[in-house]
Amino acid sequence: MKHKVIPVVVIVVLILVLGGGYAGKYLYDKYSYSNEQADTKSYFGIEDENDVPIILQNEKSDLHARLIDGVYYMTFSDVQNILNDRFYYGQEEGILVYTTPSAIITVGVDSTTTSSTDGSSEDLGYKAAVYDNDTLYVAIDYVKKYTNFNYTAYTDPNHITMYTQFDQEIRAVIKKNTKLRLRGGVKSEILVGLEKGDTVVLLEKLEDWSKVVSPDGYIGYVENKFLENIQTVDLLAPSDYAEPEYTSVHLDGKVNLVWHSIGGKAGNDTLSSAISNTSGLNVISPTWFSLSDNEGSIESFATQGYVDTAHANGMQVWAALDNFNNSNFHNGEGSTAKVLASSTSRKRLIDSLMSEVRTYGIDGINVDLEFTGSSLEDITADGGEDYIEFIRELSIACRAEGTILSVDIPVPMGNSFFHRKELGVVCDYVIIMAYDEHYEGSAEAGSVASISYVENGIKNTLEDVPADKLVNGIPFYTRIWFTSTDGTVKSQAGGMSWANSYISSNGIDMNWDQETCQYYGTYTQADGTVVEIWLEDAESIQTKLNVMDVNGCAGVAAWQLGYETSDIWPVIEAYVNK
Structure with missing residues (x-):
């Protein structure tokens, strides 16, 4: 009996040993640390030996740099979008441009040497910009000279860590x-x-x-x-970088500007009579300068007598530059896009403007380059890069002369190519034209400047432009609308007295419309045409001024002198002096 028990015990022991081994292996497999190495090239998404993925703000990103001749580069678009959108590329001339508050720094593609309008130059020791497979790349170290960020590059495998926020x-x-x-x-x-x-x-x-x-x-x-x-x-920002200081010139108190459409040199003689019934004006902007060719030349209607008269009446002169009043340019072969895309044309334009400033003692330049009309058909959103570069370069010249620079732009409505944030940095004032909500050619009748249009325009612009630089433009004109029985919509525009005369002669009953904060009236002509009017008057202007006051705007600008009735000026003056 004893001999029979021993084999059973042996079998049991073997089963326990084998079970323990399997259990141990199971526990080891489950809880032991793996020594398997990850494929780090695949982890970073490295595409080739010169591809350098970027870890941005401690996160894997879609950004990739490129290692070219031992120098790290990023695409020009990534530089603009991620690091510094003040870099500008003149594609026609193959130059990379960077503007500071006082100088324009230029370097050619494949060049190692920069040149500056202050007379200095620098040998970088590397190419600032290169093309690779038809893509423009900019050296990260060159960008870092003008930008607040840091980066560290690693090899085996290639990757970069980068911080742009601290x-x-x-x-x-x-x-x-x-x-x-x-x-x-x-x-x-x-x-x-x-x-x-x-x-x-x-x-x-x-x-x-x-x-x-x-x-x-x-x-x-x-x-x-x-x-x-x-x-x-x-986190500490890089100590080797100093943010440039963009100084501004401001008036004492709010801006009270009116545009004066003079139509030619003879129009300058109308100034005294045109301002005889005004009060509180401190800035007048005559339509003096217009683009006249694609090389940056201008047509000028400036006269010394006009400036002297304005100064004698306590007004500064901010001469307007436009691209629509010279008929040969506007209706001919003129192209604002071509003027702004060329560094030579931009310089000629700026030099011409500043020569006029010095000759006549002009106090400011008011830029009204509008992206509509036959001469601007080739302007696209990309043209905004040329536009903002022109404004940057003009601001340098104005800053050096102590000349006030203001720009006229529409309210924000899908037109970010105006670069409002940058305008708010480099300009002294940004004037939003908070009118033409419904304009000649609109598919439907409506207000020129309803209160919601004005208020939204101001608030949306304030997201990019400081309140002490934001001037709101108001209309002195009314548009009368005619909708025919077949649905065709036409309109006529004129000043306040003209609109009042039309209302009176046609016996139109006007009632206050709380939605637009304007008096509204309508009647039907004998042929079935429906006439509608949203009137601009002292009361509608007052509601706009109230919105401007609540939002801390820097002042008011009105289009145009001569379209107003005399009761407007005390209303505006009270706002300006508030």
């Missing part, structure tokens, strides 16, 4: 050698080793693992037991 981040110290893993869990692939004393950025803390950024820019997971000294730290 707020706070949470950091932790690794207290024992360990591994950074692709995902949370001991079986996840290893990205990189972490050594005792390494500092990591803590992005997210989970129950057992934390998402962190390694010192060399890998984003992965580490066990919480390996983290210590967790603290929030302030």
Whole structure:
């Protein structure tokens, strides 16, 4: 009997040993740390040996730099979108341009030497801009000369860590050698080793693992037991960069500007009579300068007598530049796009303007380049880059002369190519033309400037432009609308007295419309044509001024002198002096 028991015991022991081995292997397989290495090139999404992915603000991004001849480059579009949109590329001339408050710095594609309008030059030791596969790239180190960011480049594999914002981040110290893993869990692939004393950025803390950024820019997971000294730290901006100071010239108090459409040199003689019934005006803007050819020449109606008369009446002269009053340019072969796209044409235009300023003692330039009309058919959103570069370059000249620079732009409505934020930096005043809500050619009749249109225009512009630079433009004109029985819509525009005469002669009953904050009237002609009027008068202007006051606008600008009735001026003067 004893001999029979021994084999049974042996079998049981073998079963236990084998079971324990399997259990041990199971436990080992489950809880032991994997030594499998992740494919880091695939992790970063590296496409070729010169491709350099960018980790931006501790996040993997779609941005990629390029390593060309040992220099790191980013695409021009990425430079503008991510780092500094003040860089401008003159495609026709193959030049990269950067403007400071006082100088224009230029470097050609494939060139290592910059030149500046202040007479200086610099040998960079590398090409500032190059083309690679028809894509324009800009050296990151060149961008860094004018931009507040930092970056660190790594090899094996290629990648860059970059910071463009400097707020706070949470950091932790690794207290024992360990591994950074692709995902949370001991079986996840290893990205990189972490050594005792390494500092990591803590992005997210989970129950057992934390998402962190390694010192060399890998984003992965580490066990919480390996983290210590967790603290929030302030990020320091690069000490080798100083933000440029864009100084501005402002009037004492609010701007009270009116545009004076003179139509030619003879129109200058109308100034005294035109302002005889006004009060409180401190700026007049005569329509003096118009583009006259594609080389940047201008037609000028400036006279010394006009300036002297304005000054004698306590008004500054901010001469207007436009692209629609010279018929040969506007209706001929003139192209604002061609003028603004050429550095030579921009310089000729600016030099001509500043020569007029010095000759006549003009106090300011008011730029009204409108992106509509036959001469501007080739202007697209891309043309906005040429436009804002012109304004930057003009601002340098105005700043040097102490000349006030203002620009006229429409309210924000899908036209971001005007670069309002940049205008708010480089210009002294930004004037929004808060009218032509319904204009000649509109498909439907409506107000020229309803109160919601004005209010939304101001508030949306204030998202980009400081209130102490924002001047709101108001209309002194009314548009009378005629809708025929077949649905055809036409209109006529004129001044306040003209509109009042039409209302009176046709016996139109006018009632206050709370939605537009204007008097509204309508009647039907004998042929069935429906006539509608949204009237601009002292009361409608007052509601606009109230909105401007609430939003802290820097003043008011009115189009145009001679269209107003005399009761308008006390209303505007009260706002300006408030």
